[in-house]
Amino acid sequence: MTLDQARAVADAVLYEGYLLYPYRASSSKNRSRWQFGVLGPPRASTHSFAEQPSMTMQCLLEPVRDDGGSAPTVTVHLRFLQLQTRSVQQLVDGGYQPVEELLVDGLSVLSWQEATECEIGLPPYALDDAFPGASTEQIEHRVQVAGGEEVEAVLDGDGTPVGRLVRRRAPLDATVRVAAEGDDGYARLTVAVRNTCPDEVTGKDEATAVSLIGAHLLLVAEGVRFVSLLEPPATAAAAAARCRQDRCYPVLAGPPGARDVVLGSPIILYDHPEIAAESAGALFDSTEIDEILTLRVMTMTDAEK
Numbered sequence: 001m002t003l004d005q006a007r008a009v010a011d012a013v014l015y016e017g018y019l020l021y022p023y024r025a026s027s028s029k030n031r032s033r034w035q036f037g038v039l040g041p042p043r044a045s046t047h048s049f050a051e052q053p054s055m056t057m058q059c060l061l062e063p064v065r066d067d068g069g070s071a072p073t074v075t076v077h078l079r080f081l082q083l084q085t086r087s088v089q090q091l092v093d094g095g096y097q098p099v100e101e102l103l104v105d106g107l108s109v110l111s112w113q114e115a116t117e118c119e120i121g122l123p124p125y126a127l128d129d130a131f132p133g134a135s136t137e138q139i140e141h142r143v144q145v146a147g148g149e150e151v152e153a154v155l156d157g158d159g160t161p162v163g164r165l166v167r168r169r170a171p172l173d174a175t176v177r178v179a180a181e182g183d184d185g186y187a188r189l190t191v192a193v194r195n196t197c198p199d200e201v202t203g204k205d206e207a208t209a210v211s212l213i214g215a216h217l218l219l220v221a222e223g224v225r226f227v228s229l230l231e232p233p234a235t236a237a238a239a240a241a242r243c244r245q246d247r248c249y250p251v252l253a254g255p256p257g258a259r260d261v262v263l264g265s266p267i268i269l270y271d272h273p274e275i276a277a278e279s280a281g282a283l284f285d286s287t288e289i290d291e292i293l294t295l296r297v298m299t300m301t302d303a304e305k
Contacts (some may be wrong), residue, residue, distance in 0.1 A: 002253070002261045003220055003261055005220065005253070005254045006263055007218070009263065009269075009274065010079060010218055010263055010265075013037070013263070013265050014117065014216065015081075015214065016035075018081075025151075027200040033299075034083075034208060034211070036267055037080070037212075037213065037214045037215040037216055037248075037264045037265075037267075037272075038051040038212070038213050038214075038215070039051065039053055039054060039193060039194070039195040039211060039215050040053055040195060040211045041053065041195055041197035041207055042194075042196065042197065043054055043197070043198070043199065043200045043201060043210055044201040044202075044207045045201065045202045047202065047204055048201050048204050048207040049204050049207070049301070050204075050207035050211070050288075053195040054192060054247075055215065055246055055247040055248040055266070056191070056244070056279045057191055057221070057246075057248040057249065057250050057264040058191075058244055058245065058250075058282045059189050059227075059243065059262050059264075060186045060187065060227040060229065060236060060240055061074070061189060061221060061224040061226055061227065062224065063206075064224060064225055070223040071126060072221070072224040073124035073126050073221075073224075074124065074125050074219055074220065074221050074222075074224070075121065075125070075219070075220045076176060076191055076217060076219055077122070077217065077218040078119070078176055078215070078220075079118065079186075079214075079217070079218065080214055080215040081115035081116065081118070081212075081217055082167065082169055082172055082212075082213070083113060083114075083170070083208055084114040084115055084116050084169050085113055085168050086111060086112045086114050086167050087165070087166045087167075087168070088100070088109055088111045088163060089164050089166060090162070090163045091163050096163070099163075102152060102154065102162070102163050104156055105157045105194060109165070109254070111161070113208075113230040114167070114240065120145075120176075125139060125189075127187055127214075127223075128182075137179070137243055138179040139177070139178050139179070140176070141175065141176045142173075142175055143173070144171070144206075145171060145173075146171055147169045147171035148167075148169045149166065149169075150167045151166050151167075152165040152167070162245070170211040171211060172195075173195070173197050174193060174194060174196055174212060175196050176191065177190070177191070177192040177193075177194075178190070183239040183242060184236070184238060185239075185272060186227060186239050187224070188239065189219075189293060190252065191219070191248075191264065193217070197210045206213040214266070216248070216265050216266060217222065217250075217262065217264030218253070218261060218264075219264065220260060220261055221261070222249065222260075226250075226261075227240065228251075229251075230271055247266060248264045248265065249264065250262045250264045250265075251263055251271050251273065253273070258272070
């Protein structure tokens with residue numbers, strides 16, 4: 001299925017910059033994280049260094065001539081990471097004290113910023129059956145993701161409790177606005193996402209906690225087909241030029257020739273992007289330097305590995 005194939009690339013976008021080589025918390029590259037697709041809280045102070053709260057993309061669709069009369073729709077999937085703070089607490093005199101690092105049988109357990117994946121599938125958005133007209137109805141959906149807290153015991157090799165991990169997530173609040181209008185026989189679809197966190201935020205960590213991280217979109221068309229904005233046909237060139245993007249760039253996704261899925265990415269990509277064949281597994285740098293990492297590891301001694 002095209003959507004499943006598109007998700008492989010979308011996952012690479014989701015985790016791009018999550019953790020960079022060398023994969024250590026002490027690395028300067030990993031002290032300033034979450035570089036792409038961050039939608040920050042709108043009421044953040046200037047000292048919190050929060051990102052802009054919104055992103056918007058526009059794309060073109062054309063009708064399918066022999067579609068059996070199915071009503072044309074587009075289904076929007078909003079995907080992002082929710083920050084999860086992992087705090088290490090050491091067991092001391094029957095109580096727990098926060099620490100940055102806990103050594104357990106020679107292994108280091110660190111306090112760290114993790115993240116959990118979120119995907120919100122919205123109801124299908126109906127387009128007008130008669131092109132060049134398209135539904136001009138604007139629909140806004142509210143997206144809410146609950147916060148949470150989990151506690152995990154840390155045991156040594158003998159099974160004795162030596163500490164615990166406390167993972168916390170702040171609730172997230174956002175809106176997704178979907179609208180369409182006709183343009184030269186095509187439908188121009190607009191999808192806008194905005195962080196609507198109602199709280200005032202004063203610190204960088206507080207702003208990141210209520211941000212949508214790595215935010216991007218997957219759009220699935222039924223009864224219509226997307227038009228490439230990078231290489232539009234001559235009849236769609238003028239309409240494609242009128243599409244506007246803000247921090248989110250649509251490309252055709254899935255195998256070459258497929259036009260039923262669009263990826264709206266915070267990273268500028270080409271149509272039908274693919275994960276490199278050298279990427280045998282999921283790595284956080286999989287859109288950049290998998291092959292370089294593989295060659296680097298091959299030059300290491302066993303002790304270095």
